[in-house]
Amino acid sequence: MARINLLPWREQLREERKQRFLVALGGTLVVAAGLVVLAGQYLDGAIEQQSARNDFIKKEIAVLDERIKAIKELKERRAQLLERMRIIQDLQGNRPVIGHVFDQLVRTLPDGVYFTELKRSEKVISIAGAAESNNRVSSLMRNLDASEWLVAPNLTEVKAVTAGAIDQANVFQLTVQQTQPGEQVDNPPAKGAAQGAVKEAKNGGKQP
Numbered sequence: 001m002a003r004i005n006l007l008p009w010r011e012q013l014r015e016e017r018k019q020r021f022l023v024a025l026g027g028t029l030v031v032a033a034g035l036v037v038l039a040g041q042y043l044d045g046a047i048e049q050q051s052a053r054n055d056f057i058k059k060e061i062a063v064l065d066e067r068i069k070a071i072k073e074l075k076e077r078r079a080q081l082l083e084r085m086r087i088i089q090d091l092q093g094n095r096p097v098i099g100h101v102f103d104q105l106v107r108t109l110p111d112g113v114y115f116t117e118l119k120r121s122e123k124v125i126s127i128a129g130a131a132e133s134n135n136r137v138s139s140l141m142r143n144l145d146a147s148e149w150l151v152a153p154n155l156t157e158v159k160a161v162t163a164g165a166i167d168q169a170n171v172f173q174l175t176v177q178q179t180q181p182g183e184q185v186d187n188p189p190a191k192g193a194a195q196g197a198v199k200e201a202k203n204g205g206k207q208p
Helices: 009-107 134-146 193-202
Strands: 113-121 124-131 150-162 168-178
Touching (some): 009 150, 124 134, 134 168
Antiparallel strands (some): 113 124
16 A cells, blocks of 8 residues: 655655755754863863963072072172281271370370370370370370370360369370371361360360
C-alpha cells in the first residue's frame, strides 16, 4: 500500500531548516564556550607570568636597595676616615707651632706674673692670671706684643684683689692669637694697643 505524505512539503522544509539551525547554533555555542575556556586559560597564564615577573623585579629591587645601602655606608665610613686623617694631619702639622707658642708664653712671662688658666680655641688663646702690680701686667702685654708667635694681645679685665691683710695682687684676663713668623694677620692691632688696654683697665675701663 502506498504511503501518502499528508504534510505540506513546505512545512517539512521549514522543519529541516529549523533542525539545521539548531544544530549550527549548538555547534557555535560549543565553539564559543571552548574559545572562552581557552581565553580564560591564556589570561590566567599571562597573569601568572606577570606575577612571576613582578616578584622577580621586587627581589631585584630589594637586592639593589641592599647594595645602595652598603655603598652609602661605605661612603660614610670613607668620609669619617678622611675627616680623621685630616684632623691627624692638622694636629701633626700644628704640633711644632703649638710647641713654639707655649714656649713663647713662658718666655714672655715676666717676674712677678703667673698664669692660673689657659684655654685655646682654634688660634685664640684665653689666659687668666695674677701679677704683683699693673706694671707687671704692662710688661706682659709688651712682651706678648713683641713676640713673633703671638699677636693681637687684648686685655679684657684687670683688678686688684687682697689675699690677706697685707698681700695684694692684680688678677687679669686677656686673649692673644697664635701666629707664625711671616704669617699675615687680619686687622692687626696698632702698636701700643696693649699699653692702652692696660691704662684703660687701670682706670676701671673709663677713658681718661
